[in-house]
Amino acid sequence: MAHQKVLMSGNEAIAMAALDAGCGFYAGYPITPQNELIGYMAKHMPLSGGVFIQSESELSAINMVFGASAAGCRAMTSSSSPGISLMQEGISYIAGAELPAVIVNIMRAGPGLGNIWPAQSDYFQAVKGGGHGDYRCITLAPSSVQEAYDLTLSAFELADKYRIPVFILGDGMLGQMMEPLTVSGPGRPETRDQRPETKEWAASGCAGRKPNVVKSFYLNMGDLEKFNLKLQEKYKGIQAKEQLQETAYIDDARVILTAYGTMARIAKSAVEKLREKGKKAGLLRPITLWPFPRKIFNRLAVSDKQLTFLTVEMSYGQMVEDVQLAVEGKARVEFLGRSGGGIPSEEAIINKTLQLLKN
């Protein structure tokens, strides 16, 4: 398949990538600012032979994804913040049943109905688990339209590899923004190998074999604990192998800006301007929010280096808690954030960094 360059929004890029990854089932309910995603799916999913359902609510959408995934199909849903809150019970069940699923959250500002402007205030919900029980979801945070496409392909691969729900966590700006995108097209070999018949655990018809059972219910004493320990082992493996980040100018930096998603692009602009003035600023952008890229923080945060991490978020301080945990007190951690529709400006980031460089 020849590579093709198109101009696309983040929402459309995610939908297109899902189809290119062989997603055969999508259910969702419309909400701004992710409507272009469900719109793209409504138009293109039937053409690719898959199933598109505009469900009556987010609750039914996530439970339909449970069902489709249990049957061995690559399945996805998408929504924005309040809709994702409604899905939490289902996400916990999917995690408990060890099912692969891709869940896209194009975040808007909260709490409550909030408003439709971009925000990053669902970090806790995504990486700490908004539902009940000891579960984790792999969480990927794209910062460009290209990365939204690429990480969605990865999301389906990771979901199948670990039988785990995977979040794509973007914000309204990423969803709405258009950028040139190079599309690899369907048929990336590694994306197509997980057909229902290859999923040995799937409830895909039991002619000639023992029936498979997909459930998250363990009534006998001790069984659930055994299962939970198995899950924890899986999570440890993911933490060891799947941490991803982008870095720029970190080697001699005295202040390292830490931000994810579109916020990281504004931070990167700030870093470039600071470097033009000879100021020692760097950027560390987590791409996987869970597993959080602790290894690089551990490596950089050495007590005698007097390093400062300035975490910038479109929230009032969520990822900053993971930064604090990762540096284990060996570096100063500062925070700059706005939420409710406000975005920390390049200028505000530069001023705060200059102030931190002075003392």
Added chain:
Amino acid sequence: MDKKDNEQRISGRENKVIERLVISGFGGQGIMSLGKFIALCAMRENKFVTFIPAYGAEVRGGTSHCAIIISDKAIASAQCEEIDTLIAMNEPSAIKFTPRLKKGAHLFVNASMAGKPRRLKGLHLHHIRFTDIASRLGNAKVANMVALGAYIARKKILSVRNIIKILPEIFKQNTLLIHLNEQALQEGLKTK
């Protein structure tokens, strides 16, 4: 793109590698269409480009705007905090965005719908009757393409030849619309 065209564009750009453009007006004036069209043209010229629409709870007759960045380098922040060029198709949007213009910025104001803005020190004002020019061509809706012509005539961010090449793709081979939009573009180019 021939050599002359290229040279003209480079000199017109005054060695600038980045253009931050905001287009604004009423809903229905083709603000988003023009923004996406410019972004597409830039992409086809192998430039880096980002397009951010004002999205969501916009209402008919309300203001609409979009921000485009065109660059020779990869674009970090897609936010237009400072604006190099503003195309304001109505008065409220001219008032709203003029304070964010950088020194030396170009300000294109649709004189058919807006008076001359105040406090213009250090700015290049182009006060042109985009809607009237479009109406004379028979369709006020192509005022956005007149504005594009006027903009390209002064800032040479995109090649006229490439813009014309892309029109049939946008208008799905509808020859009437292609012709009308090309005419509007040419009228805009003549405003210099």
